Amino acid sequence: LAKITQPISMDSYEGQEVNITCSHNNIATNDYITWYQQFPSQGPRFIIQGYKTKVTNEVASLFIPADRKSSTLSLPRVSLSDTAVYYCLVGDPNTGNQFYFGTGTSLTVIP
């Protein structure tokens, strides 16, 4: 079971790029890294998933170095609506039940 470490909280000004790093030193060969976003009073929402190198979609990028012991979620030009808790999950997507949520990173975007 991968032990996951993320910063508890971060602040950023509107329009800036935000990078949230997740440490997962004992990631297993079959594990993927998945990031979720959660707003108050809502369930978590899938943002992005990756295995290695770089993955980009319409909302974020995910950078994973060669050793895969950490990963970085990058949110370009954040807005106030990006204020939320961001969770890094590590696990084997082919089993589904191996993904565990940590305490997440609370991002506050400041005007």
Added chain:
Amino acid sequence: EAGVAQSPRYKIIEKRQSVAFWCNPISGHATLYWYQQILGQGPKLLIQFQNNGVVDDSQLPKDRFSAERLKGVDSTLKIQPAKLEDSAVYLCASSFGQGILNYGYTFGSGTRLTVV
């Protein structure tokens, strides 16, 4: 497409009472999950169903919690009797297959339970 539906949205009960939560997953999603999220913490998996069979219930407190998924569609999570520490948001999620490659889970908005 319709999302994951959960009801009720809020529930307040006294300790030692019983309570039940209902979940209707996205149509066609074979896998259904129940999570418990205590305030300030990340969601914790309680139980995972594949169709109407249990895949993982290792973190379900079976002395007081039970869950079922009849006919492989809707699911009910029950707590009997409730304790103060059961106060939390109970989230239901579903996925197309047993794995969550590429798209992850789709979560409902949850049921906020307060035990007094």
